[in-house]
Amino acid sequence: MRDFSDEELERYSRHIILQDVGIEGQEKIANSKVLVIGAGGLGSPVALYLAAAGVGEIGIVDGDVVDLSNLQRQVIHTTVDVNVPKVLSAKAKMEAINPNVKVTVYQKFLDASNILDIVKGYDFVIDGTDNFSSKFLINDACVLANVPYSHGGILRFGGQTMTIKPNESACYACVFDSPPPANAIPTCSSAGILGAVAGMLGTIQAAEALKYIVGVGEPLYNRLLTFDAKSMNFRNVNFKKNPKCRVCGGEGIKEIRDYEAVVCEAKL
């Protein structure tokens, strides 16, 4: 049990009056640890909303510095933050929103040598990365460490997300198997992204994390939510865990390894 201060009770009052959250749910949020990988288009709204929600400990990972071209969508960073490490810029905003939250920064990029140790310490992970080698690496690490996570991908006017409970629900590789070949897939830097679409998808990921922590509702297990902001059509595609999945199936993976770093700057 945790005794909330009067300040916290007031701050979280709109959560606490929610029948499905209540004081018990807010305690679960306060006792949870979430890792946000990427402090960019997806990571920005996720980190802001999780901090505001009062997640007890939030880890944030990014090895980059803020670039002027980030500011069209990466709303946790401001104009004066250009050239500042993204994790430090993000931490300052998260603590400004909610000083009750403990923010741990990892000013680095994740690879096979460090990801498992970091992921293991968290209850839930957010994939806010911008390349397939990282997305598949996160999936592998979360399956091996048995840590649930939210996959997110965005491109142009579209987004997709699914929530993965390793060894129970379908993983990213059950659906997409392995990274596409280099140059096959356009990315945000080469194909563009409507800034608000990053916000739409990131806030869905934040909601999924909070649902999981509180234990309310139906997470996006065994389904991929896709949307197209041009038509504003949302769709769920259902599937099952693939017993022959390369990562989480019968054989499965036994150790973590890096995928070839491709695609970041792929051209159409």
Next chain:
Amino acid sequence: MKLTINGDVKEIKDGIVLSELLVIEDVEQPDMVSVQLNDEFLTKDTYATTTLKEGDEINFLYFMGGGA
């Protein structure tokens, strides 16, 4: 025959295989999609030999690698 493609019912000529549907549906780069036929994901080596039939449900799930 009627096929449900990404949730929309479409009239498609009879007897085609999946790789022909990719062309009809303008999927220019098959590497860009994961294909689901009636709840099962297909491996790429079966696209040319998978004959589609009336009522099949097909989903093209596109890779989306952005996030930053």
